[in-house]
Amino acid sequence: MFSFLRAADSRSEDEDGSKDAYCAREVYFSGVRVEFTQGVQVEERDGALRIRTQGVQEECEIKITSVSGKNEGTEEENVEERPEQFKENVPPRTPALAEAGQEHLVSPRSMLERLWDLETPSPPKRRKVRQSRKSLLSVKREALDLPNDGLSLKWVAVQSASHKAAPCARWGSAVVANPEEDKVFLSGGDSGDGILDELWQLDLKTMEWSMLTGAEARFPRAWHSLNRLGDRLLLFGGESTMEPNGATITHNDCVVHDGEANLWFPAYTSGVAPNARGGHTATALPNGNVVVFGGIQGNGKWANDIHVLDTRVYNWFKPPIRGAPPKTRSYHTATAIGDGKIVVFGGNGASKSFKEVYYLDTETWTWHEPETGGDVPHPRTGHAAVSTANGSHLVVWGGWETHPVSYFNDTYILDVHRWHWTKASVSHAPPRPRCGHSSCRVKTKDGHTALFIFGGQLEDGKTCHDIAMLQLD
Numbered sequence: 001m002f003s004f005l006r007a008a009d010s011r012s013e014d015e016d017g018s019k020d021a022y023c024a025r026e027v028y029f030s031g032v033r034v035e036f037t038q039g040v041q042v043e044e045r046d047g048a049l050r051i052r053t054q055g056v057q058e059e060c061e062i063k064i065t066s067v068s069g070k071n072e073g074t075e076e077e078n079v080e081e082r083p084e085q086f087k088e089n090v091p092p093r094t095p096a097l098a099e100a101g102q103e104h105l106v107s108p109r110s111m112l113e114r115l116w117d118l119e120t121p122s123p124p125k126r127r128k129v130r131q132s133r134k135s136l137l138s139v140k141r142e143a144l145d146l147p148n149d150g151l152s153l154k155w156v157a158v159q160s161a162s163h164k165a166a167p168c169a170r171w172g173s174a175v176v177a178n179p180e181e182d183k184v185f186l187s188g189g190d191s192g193d194g195i196l197d198e199l200w201q202l203d204l205k206t207m208e209w210s211m212l213t214g215a216e217a218r219f220p221r222a223w224h225s226l227n228r229l230g231d232r233l234l235l236f237g238g239e240s241t242m243e244p245n246g247a248t249i250t251h252n253d254c255v256v257h258d259g260e261a262n263l264w265f266p267a268y269t270s271g272v273a274p275n276a277r278g279g280h281t282a283t284a285l286p287n288g289n290v291v292v293f294g295g296i297q298g299n300g301k302w303a304n305d306i307h308v309l310d311t312r313v314y315n316w317f318k319p320p321i322r323g324a325p326p327k328t329r330s331y332h333t334a335t336a337i338g339d340g341k342i343v344v345f346g347g348n349g350a351s352k353s354f355k356e357v358y359y360l361d362t363e364t365w366t367w368h369e370p371e372t373g374g375d376v377p378h379p380r381t382g383h384a385a386v387s388t389a390n391g392s393h394l395v396v397w398g399g400w401e402t403h404p405v406s407y408f409n410d411t412y413i414l415d416v417h418r419w420h421w422t423k424a425s426v427s428h429a430p431p432r433p434r435c436g437h438s439s440c441r442v443k444t445k446d447g448h449t450a451l452f453i454f455g456g457q458l459e460d461g462k463t464c465h466d467i468a469m470l471q472l473d
Helices: 108-116
Strands: 002-012 021-029 032-045 048-052 062-066 074-080 103-106 126-132 154-156 174-177 183-187 199-203 208-211 225-229 232-242 247-258 263-267 281-284 289-297 302-310 315-317 333-338 341-345 357-361 366-368 384-387 393-397 400-402 405-407 411-415 420-423 438-443 449-458 463-471
Touching: 174 225, 174 449, 183 225, 183 232, 183 438, 183 449, 225 281, 232 281, 232 289, 281 333, 289 333, 289 341, 333 384, 333 393, 341 384, 341 393, 384 438, 384 449, 393 449
Parallel strands: 174 438
Antiparallel strands: 002 021, 021 032, 032 048, 032 062, 048 103, 074 126, 154 463, 174 183, 183 199, 199 208, 225 232, 232 247, 247 263, 281 289, 289 302, 302 315, 333 341, 341 357, 357 366, 384 393, 393 411, 400 405, 411 420, 438 449, 449 463
């Protein structure tokens, strides 16, 4: 149940006939205080706080704070005390609500359980605590003094099944997870002895690799992109070598692997395809579009253009782009974070690596360069980046700086609501520094969300074929 710290005395009837909706500025819910900058309709439903901004004329922010502690200039109110294991922690604040007329669910209890990795706590005790009148004022977003910005990160011990075959060492490969995120597909890469045409599948429950042989058609690629489209895989671009002289060829074709038939085949597309390139990114959106950005082209020039493949009809198009784009680059990351936004970080051009953050709003096709704060990472390229399951944070690992050469195995967290960087403190030893590894987001066999990493090039110039997983929750 929730109780009110300051609210109107009357209930209001909800659209579904419920009379348990209140107009409130503050509520006490599951051991935390929830404050609003203006009156909104709230009710408890299925263990969450239902918020309706019907009638609100402007954006409304909310704040979630601890109810324990004392402040000067306070008055006493009868509230619940948080369980003992929560006393030294401060719950996170949520970002601003959306515009008027929308509904939102806020569940502080599940937020707390995820933040501290605890089972459901024992029922709270009641006592009198003192509340500051200052906390009742309009809320502004402020930096949070939380370890890892509220994320619980640790490296998970991983060992492949020793009696099974496994992919050889490589870099420049591509990986993608299946819809359930419990299997990973690995395509191509550069072993140092040549460009590979293999397709492997890893079962994350048994940690067993299996090679998907496919048909006679082979498509050796490195520095390409790989996306999942239902039970199919979409490969675009990348590099291969020409026999017998070993010259590098750059591609701009689309190749599809049918999972049911276990078959690769060329995909015939309409529209104007991007120039041939490798080291680009291809970001899949929920509406079926795949957004290709950047890369190094076959003519040796770096790119910063946007091309979109509508995979429902396999048609290429170039949307009208607004805003100043990122500088030309390759080996960057471009990560979908929800709400149609793609966050671009890192990569390198002809003479330097980058550390600036950009995001592309694919609803308006507008580039933005937000001002970031906190502990900003060193410039890097060939790194890994994934979003958390709820899209609130970007987690970056590894990569290298080209001038001067430095390899990294550090972890950084970017809050994509406040654009605030945090250098993460991670449990257990990290993998060796590397670049050019392939990565995606997966589920561990215990059901945790994790960053999956395979292979890459180490500081000594050798490629590797180990697996690492960074648990994100």
